[in-house]
Amino acid sequence: KAGVTQTPRYLIKTRGQQVTLSCSPISGHRSVSWYQQTPGQGLQFLFEYFSETQRNKGNFPGRFSGRQFSNSRSEMNVSTLELGDSALYLCASSFLAGGETQYFGPGTRLLVL
Amino acid sequence: QKEVEQNSGPLSVPEGAIASLNCTYSDRVSQSFFWYRQYSGKSPELIMSIYSNGDKEDGRFTAQLNKASQYVSLLIRDSQPSDSATYLCAVKYNNNDMRFGAGTRLTVKP
Numbered sequence: 223k224a225g226v227t228q229t230p231r232y233l234i235k236t237r238g239q240q241v242t243l244s245c246s247p248i249s250g251h252r253s254v255s256w257y258q259q260t261p262g263q264g265l266q267f268l269f270e271y272f273s274e275t276q277r278n279k280g281n282f283p284g285r286f287s288g289r290q291f292s293n294s295r296s297e298m299n300v301s302t303l304e305l306g307d308s309a310l311y312l313c314a315s316s317f318l319a320g321g322e323t324q325y326f327g328p329g330t331r332l333l334v335l
Numbered sequence: 336q337k338e339v340e341q342n343s344g345p346l347s348v349p350e351g352a353i354a355s356l357n358c359t360y361s362d363r364v365s366q367s368f369f370w371y372r373q374y375s376g377k378s379p380e381l382i383m384s385i386y387s388n389g390d391k392e393d394g395r396f397t398a399q400l401n402k403a404s405q406y407v408s409l410l411i412r413d414s415q416p417s418d419s420a421t422y423l424c425a426v427k428y429n430n431n432d433m434r435f436g437a438g439t440r441l442t443v444k445p
């Protein structure tokens with residue numbers, strides 16, 4: 223089985239721009255969770271989608287949003303980028319909602335200048 | 336505020352020794368506990384999960400959970416240089432909220 227894939231792998235944006243990241247889960251997995259990882263804050267939960275519905279949301283501003291499509295692929299959008307949004311964005315897929323075993327993708331490294 | 340705390344390290348052990356990684360969490364209503372390993376520049380991978388008090392062994396890895404003390408640990412026996420990585424403790428709460436600790440960086444010296 224192919225693993226979790228994320229595109230793009232690297233992005234450079236400037237403040238004020240917006241960005242969309244994509245995640246394709248493992249085939250058959252219907253849950254996708256998104257995380258932000260920074261050296262200072264560690265791995266922080268953004269949100270989880272299951273069957274096209276957001277099930278859970280972390281403590282991030284409304285500039286961070288997401289969606290999931292009928293094929294379970296998910297996108298994450300960040301609007302009005304700030305310097306502090308520079309991070310590694312990881313998605314993880316699991317078979318069940320709130321799934322115990324999460325498989326992480328390789329991540330998208332975003333740099334905001 | 337749900338917190339998961341780990342000693343950031345770095346923790347350095349000689350090859351063949353036991354590495355002990357510790358994690359405490361602040362919320363008693365916690366459901367499941369996980370240890371992930373993250374190599375530099377890579378994404379986290381799950382190595383152990385534990386749900387009830389006591390020890391759980393998997394090869395060279397042993398996870399220990401004490402819910403009364405709100406403490407979970409990971410022991411790595413016969414540590415190898417390939418075990419050098421950052422180890423992330425994660426706690427899943429009853430609302431399915433998953434929280435990660437900041438990670439402990441482990442270095443195993445040959």
